[in-house]
Amino acid sequence: MSMNGGRERLVVIGGDAAGMSAASQARRLRGPDELEIVAFERGHFTSYSACGIPYWVGGDVGERDELIARSPEEHRARAIDLRMRTEVTEIDVAGKRVRARDVDSGAESWTPYDKLVIGTGARPIRPDMPGADAPGVHGVQTLDDGQALLDTLARTRGRRAVVVGAGYIGVEMAEALINRGYEVTVVNRGSEPMSTLDPDMGRLVHEAMEGLGITMVNDTEVTKVLTGQDGRVRAVATEHAEYPADVVILGIGVRPETGLAQAAGLPVGQHGGLLTDLAMRVRGHEDIWAGGDCVEVLNLVSGQEQYIPLGTHANKHGQVIGTNVGGGYATFPGVVGTAVSKVCDLEIARTGLREKDALRVGLQFEAVTIESTSRAGYYPGANPMTVKMLAERRTGRLLGVQIVGREGAGKRVDIAAVALTANMTVEQMTALDLGYAPPFSPVWDPVLVAARKATAKVSAP
Known part of the structure; x- marks a missing residue:
């Protein structure tokens, strides 16, 4: 029985794919009289396709709202108490409660839970170097990030872009900027782009990118971002060269956003992602589940845990979690590590x-x-x-x-x-x-x- 007048309370941290899929699936199985659902999202948007951001920036997708599968209002209409612009700052596992802060007002409050779902996602890796936070330097992980980048592109007169990193985000953003008429340089610390491929296959991608007019600089690390007198980015520097830039995109990957979970003593793996069992329950914790870009997954081919942040997995995790929270039974057996991408x-x-x-x-x-x-x-x-x-x-x-x-x-x-x-x-x-x-x-x-x-x-x- 719950502290909540006979109803159980599910608290969800994170309003994107895993968190809201879990909330929606739990709601399908249990009505509001049985299960109260409270969800916290620190950004402005819910249930959106982060994978679509490069295509929105590049103009293939016309409107931001086309990337939103379900708005906050649609979630609330299904009896999910969704609190936007609210960041969870602490998980009290022993007390079964979370502390949340209103991003705009700074007001803080505690919310008790019977069951907790952690869907905190990933954060872009920001290199620890001078100028990495200068205006004009952008990560692209959330819709808020995509909007900020488009705002910068609309304000920027120059047409020179530098993309740091040549993984999925790097090559997709290079394409987006080429489509917008920018001169694009990609600086990549690997020997070839797309380190998820073997170098001999990455070489084919390298040749094709150069054929599209993209300047590829491999085997090179950016050491600092140079700014002009106005404080905005003007170039990126490597050990041997400078590359002029009116805008810089960071595409050097993401890390699981697990600081909150680690502070609460929850188990993480060698890649920094939360560790779960087959039912997506956090190991050793009966009433806490986790899914999406903040967890590690079993690679069925290698037999080892791996960190693979993808929307496909996040939505499947959410379905599994929601089914289990809602009283059913489901498992997520693992992945084989499939991914597709394109550059032009x-x-x-x-x-x-x-x-x-x-x-x-x-x-x-x-x-x-x-x-x-x-x-x-x-x-x-x-x-x-x-x-x-x-x-x-x-x-x-x-x-x-x-x-x-x-x-x-x-x-x-x-x-x-x-x-x-x-x-x-x-x-x-x-x-x-x-x-x-x-x-x-x-x-x-x-x-x-x-x-x-x-x-x-x-x-x-």
Whole structure:
């Protein structure tokens, strides 16, 4: 029984994908007379697509509101007491309560809970260097961030942009700024862009980005952001050079936002994300759940916890949490590490393990790379694509796939994602009954061509 007149109270920290999916699913299962739901969100927006921000900035998505799946008013209409612009500053696990502060007024109050959901998300990594907080330097993690960047672009006369980092956000923001007519330089500390790929596949992305007019500077760290007399950014400096900039985008990744949880003594893993069981319950805590970009997930291929902040996972976590909080039963078994991205017309996809991931967990493998096309070679619009495949030595178990190509390349990675989840061998994959007609693929789909080559390699004496 609860402290709340017979009703249980669910408190949710974070109003985006995981938190509000959990709240909505719990509400479907239990009405307001059984379960009171209070949710806190420190920003201006709820239930939005952070993944869509680069496309909004670049002009592919016209209006900010198109990225919002459910507004605060829509949540409140479903009997969720959603408190916007309110930041939770402390979790009192022993007392089963949270302290929250109104961002605008500074007023603080405690709210007791029976069940707690932590969906605090991730925060952009801001380099610890002079000028990183100067006006004109932007991270892009939330809708508030996206709006601030668009406001800066509207006010800025110059057309020179520097993107720091060449992961998903970096390459997507480079595309967005190219689309807006900016001169774009990407400064990347890795040897090639997209460190989620092996360097030989990252090289293909590098060449394509330069072909789009983006200046790529690899193997280089930004050491400081230089400002003008007005205090605004004017350039970024590396050890050997300066790159003029009217706007700087930080695309060097994110970290789990778990300071609040760590201060409360909740368990975090080696990547800094909260650790949960299969039901997304925080380990060792009966009444606390966590999901989304603040947790670590099990990689089903490596068998190890990994930090993979993606909206797909966050929404699934929320469904699982909401089901369990609402009295049902659901689990989240883990991921295989699938992601797709694009920079202009180049599609980039990966799933499973890279070479260095396999080596780190002690797996021996064979790697093959093939060139093919998205359609039958004679059919109009056939585009080249490169597929790299890793298979375990001796057993032939599929370990990972990376694909770089033009239209029709990216979503082919889903074939491999399913095969990885099903623990298939590359030989079993060669028999997959995939859809074929000349407008869709060659007779042998590129993924199956790679599987054939991998089969021959793992079975060679």
